[in-house]
Every structure is written in C-alpha cells, then in structure tokens.
C-alpha cells in the first residue's frame with residue numbers, strides 16, 4: 001500500500017535536537033489545513049512529518065503505540081471538527097484511542113502528552129500552524145522519547161507500511177468508515 005507522506009522539514013534546516021513528531025492527518029480537514037498553511041507560507045516546525053489518512057478513524061491503538069516504539073518522540077492525530085467527520089464518527093473513535101494510548105503510556109512511565117488529538121476544518125490553516133507549534137514546544141520540553149529504538153530508520157519503515165486507503169481500497173474516498181466493520185458501515189457524507 002502506498003503511504004502518502006509530506007515532509008515539512010525545510011531543506012537544510014537543522015534542529016539542535018533532532019526530534020520526530022508524526023502527525024496522522026485526515027485528508028479532508030487537517031491535511032487540507034496543513035496544505036493551506038503551506039500555501040500561506042505560515043512557518044511550521046521542522047520536526048513534524050505528516051501522514052495523510054482518509055479519516056482519523058483509521059488510527060488505532062497499535063498504530064499510535066507503534067509510532068512511539070519505532071522512534072517518534074510525539075504523535076499527533078489531527079482530524080475534522082467534532083460533528084464534521086466525513087465518516088460520521090471517525091474522529092470520535094480516534095479521540096477515544098488517543099485517550100486510551102495516553103493512559104497506557106502513562107502506566108509505563110512515559111508522558112501522556114506525547115500523544116495528542118487536534119481538531120480543525122480545512123480552512124483553519126492557522127489552527128494547524130498553532131497545533132504543530134504547540135506540539136513541537138511540548139515535545140521539545142519533554143525531550144527525546146526514552147523508547148527511541150537504536151535503528152534510525154524504524155520510523156520510516158513503519159510509515160512506509162501504513163495502509164492509507166479506506167476499506168474498499170480507494171485512497172481517501174468517502175465510503176464506509178474504516179473504524180466500523182463493513183456490515184455496519186453507513187454511507188459517509190458527500191465531500192464538500
């Protein structure tokens with residue numbers, strides 16, 4: 001499966017501490033907001049790597065834990081505003097999973113703030129910029145994750161193998177929510 005990935009690190013820009021933040025973004029809202037921020041030339045921290053998903057409902061607990069295990073110092077999940085998910089409840093499922101992971105990593109002594117959920121609309125480019133700046137500052141204050149693996153390419157490998165398609169194989173099509181089994185899925189809203 002093809003992973004859609006955008007690297008926001010400006011060419012040649014280095015950080016004093018090479019931190020890695022993975023942002024799992026909904027195609028319809030957060031990814032579009034990131035695009036808008038880029039078009040408006042709003043500065044983004046160089047630490048954030050964006051992975052586009054059809055809906056944040058695609059994110060599960062194992063994916064979030066896997067990102068941490070494979071070298072992410074922080075993980076963002078950024079989806080549509082609550083009530084505006086194109087798959088109806090995908091972003092609500094995502095929030096529950098983020099909260100579950102925050103509780104789990106807290107139990108092993110890792111800071112729960114390393115995993116955060118954000119919501120925004122496609123027109124909220126500044127909200128995207130604020131979210132990544134907030135996350136960058138948070139992770140910079142916490143420092144590198146103690147879970148970092150010794151293999152430096154672990155995170156790249158994980159991202160390369162993320163399934164970014166929806167259940168029926170289409171990339172970011174409005175069909176059934178990937179958070180629900182096919183038998184219970186209902187049609188999503190038409191794309192606005």
Ligand code: FES
Nearest residue numbers: 026055079080086
């Ligand atoms: Fe955007 Fe579900 S979070 S479509």
